[in-house]
Amino acid sequence: MPRQADYRTCSQLLRNSSKLGNIYVDRPSDQSSRWSSDSNNPPQFLILRLEKPAIVTSVLFGKYEKTHVCNLRKFKIHGGLTEDHMIELFDGGLKNDHIPETFLLRHEIEGNPFPCRYIRIEPLQAWGTNFNFSIWYVELHGNNNWDDVKHCMNWYNTYREKEAIRLCLKHFRQRGYTEAFRELSTKTKITLEHPLLTQLHTVLVTNGDFKACEQFITQASNEGMFDQYISQQEYKPEWTPIEPVNAKKPDSSSDARPGMRGGHQMCIDVLTETIYMFGGWDGNRDLADFWSYHLPSQTWVCLSHDTERDGGPSARSCHKMCLDYEKKQIFTLGRYLDPSMRSPDRLKCDFHMYDIDSHQWTFITEDTAAMGGPRLIFDHQMVIDIEHQTIYVFGGRVLTSPSSSDNDRTPEMIFSGLYSFHIPSNTWTLLMDDCPTLRSRIGHSMLFHPGLSRDKEKRDNVKNSFWVYDILNDKWSCIYKNENVGQNYWLKMQHVEPVPRFAHQLVYDHVRKTHYLFGGNPGKDSLPRLRLDDFWSLKLSRPSSDYLLRRCRYLIRKHQFLEISSQTPMKAMTYLQHEVANMVDHNDPEETKEFQLLTSSLFPCPSIDDDAEPSGADRVLQDVDPNFSQRTNLFDKLVAFFPESMTQPKDNLVDLVPLS
């Protein structure tokens, strides 16, 4: 990548362009080898200009040899062929350390690379709140092969031309300039939208055939054309506290349901709809009780009060469990030991298996490390590949005897690597040791699901948040967040939503698409030994295709009603009472209210139509059907549910007119 030829910087007071040259050079130990803004008041940015346009695919930021208050915590990168027209290529931040970071930049439109000549880096926040921004070193990577770039520029220019014409076509059609529309369309041979939608336009806007329009939409919905729109909608969380119906107890003196705990383990058998829960810490001691919860009958069953007594593992917390729903077996490994209990003879990692059908525990091995497996660990992760009958254990912190380390205050932390256990052959294999590239972790959690992955609560001073990661689009979304910390707030809300916590357990039933949450540590300083025993279900919902279809049909009928009411109010009233009413969910207060307000249209009143687009004072289309613009509005609304690749451009030509 050739060096940038030129640069500009924006600084409110001084133009310190001399310092900008410093970003060409990577000298991590030199405090002056950087560009610094003169203040942290916006806007602060620097613009890099390439000698020739290129396809810029990634950027590398070098850093100072230590953490630094001026490092960029948040910044944006824009790029384009001209300084005036740039689009956002990246939005993120740097870690405050000494390690250079590379980021992928957006470099494609609809799968085609586009070239940039200008790159603008705009710092938004430094790690030290009041400090100015510094950039130490920048490298831009990509493709500057002129043949490739020229090819992309051609494509990009063609693309822009095409989009400009489509915007014109949309505008002409919306305003009723049919001849101009036809002329432009034929001359350029550019299609505004998918032919099906043009057909819909004719049916709805030109012909005003609402019935046919409804049939069209219904068919489109049935053929799944709204699926993409639905998949782009945000999930809505719905928490429900679970009250178990009753409990079958082996002896009547025991509790009907599990007691409070944190650091326990839950796993789910989606085939039998049963959740299993074992162990944990109740604030005072480790637990050894083992429970199952049958979801359909809402019943807790205590499988064992003391698994050690029943030939299974001793009381423990911070262990891990995984379930084979075909063989009906549960495996558990690892646990936490208080520092005072870590004598060398007690540091063997025991490995147990529970057979669900026979209610039997099997002590697989008392020392996995001796068998080539991990040492005694806690806060690791364990998953099972049922098809290949292999268990994977990753990470976690290794428990070591304090006497073996010199510094007993803060012993060096050893993390465990990646191991596999082949069940049929009873063999452990070390797949990968802990190393910088793999970076073993503790206390994280993953639930794998075809399509989406979920990460449990982020530990942020005990606040609740639930994030969803879209694997395909590489995008995180926070779909539930409750950052309230007031005691009063949670006193009122504790039966509506789970109070903030950590060390809880969350399992996912991918068949019924529901999460289940039990217990945890609320992290109350005033009650450090308090643990929770509440049980919740979480359903993440999006609008269904049935719901969407009904709403579309409602919109169509509503518009038809409005047209009829301007001519024959009596007929319109009947229509409203039957056809429109059928498309309203009368249990929904908002929908009911909107429906009731429609009645006002039955009474003649000078032009009160809240759906009409505010058009120019002197309307250019005088000789057009008065219903035309309303129908156009409806058309625009309906096509928004179709995939973007099928529809007209979302923007409007009038909106691109700059206001001076």
Add this chain to the structure above:
Amino acid sequence: MMVLTNLHPSFGKKAVYILDCAVCYQTVCRRGMLAVLVADGKTELFSTDKCDRSAVGVIPEIFWAKSCWCKIQSLACLSCGAVVGYHVILPCVKCLKAVNNGHRCMFHNKFVSHCYRLDEEGGDFLLWKHLKPHDEDNLLSRECLR
């Protein structure tokens, strides 16, 4: 404007308090000590050895304390902005000479609510002599979260 303990200089036997902002209930301090102002010998307030910069922010304006020549800055709850106390940036000679607990960070009685902090094991009140140094005293930096 330093603080003096009520009865004796053995600060270790004093209980550790949790202080919450009186306006929004956000915890502003987990290591408070009940103390009395050196300057007037009677105003009761809470002091701490290190203010939690993730919970309280410093208001830059510097001014003199009411009853002495200490230079102070106000502290406010980061969550709602309510002033909860102040910290001493330059103690005056009079206060320095007097017996004090060395704390520079204070919370007004009226602007925070308080409760005792319990220790992790015995279920007893946590005393200052058992309190871990502030860089180790973090709820979530425990070895094992359970």
